[in-house]
Amino acid sequence: MSSLAGIAHITLSVRNRDTSVEFYRDVLGFHEYKTEDGPHWRRTFCRHPNGLVLCLTQHTDHFNARFDPRHAGMDHLAFAVSSPDDLEEWEKRLDALEVEHTPILHGDHGPLLMFEDPDGIQLELCCPDPPAG
Known part of the structure; x- marks a missing residue:
């Protein structure tokens, strides 16, 4: 079996893309480099100086609840x-x-x-x- 070379990117679903971009930029040092708006989502790709890519996606039909780690997922x-x-x-x-x-x-x-x-x-x-x- 081939080995994994690392993490390509991490995508988080967020309630407000702009608020999340600001947080990850100001607190952790990520820099936005690409923004896309689709029919059902708004997405911004951010890169950390260490190379890690973080994608922050706001779904337009989201239910606006805070994250709950008790649900299946991360x-x-x-x-x-x-x-x-x-x-x-x-x-x-x-x-x-x-x-x-x-x-x-x-x-x-x-x-x-x-x-x-x-x-x-x-x-x-x-x-x-x-x-x-």
């Missing part, structure tokens, strides 16, 4: 950071931007911060522990 989205020091810098950034978040926690995979995007999608910034040896 539970949360975790972004890796390079070191515990980087995680502390992110904590300061979230504080400065007044983004509500947990303190740095020590989870099963290493230290992490949790917060939510405007739609209630749980986001994590984590510093994965190195693999055991």
Whole structure:
């Protein structure tokens, strides 16, 4: 079987595309590079300086409810950071931007911060522990 080379992109369904683009740009550093409007959706593609592509799609017939991780689908989205020091810098950034978040926690995979995007999608910034040896 062929191996996977990585994640090509992540697409999130959002209640308000413009609000979400602003959040992911201002908080996490994504930059929008392409916007499309179809008959039933509005979509913006954003790229992070690390190359990760995030597509934010607002469906015109959406039911306008916040995200619920108890439904089938995604539970949360975790972004890796390079070191515990980087995680502390992110904590300061979230504080400065007044983004509500947990303190740095020590989870099963290493230290992490949790917060939510405007739609209630749980986001994590984590510093994965190195693999055991």
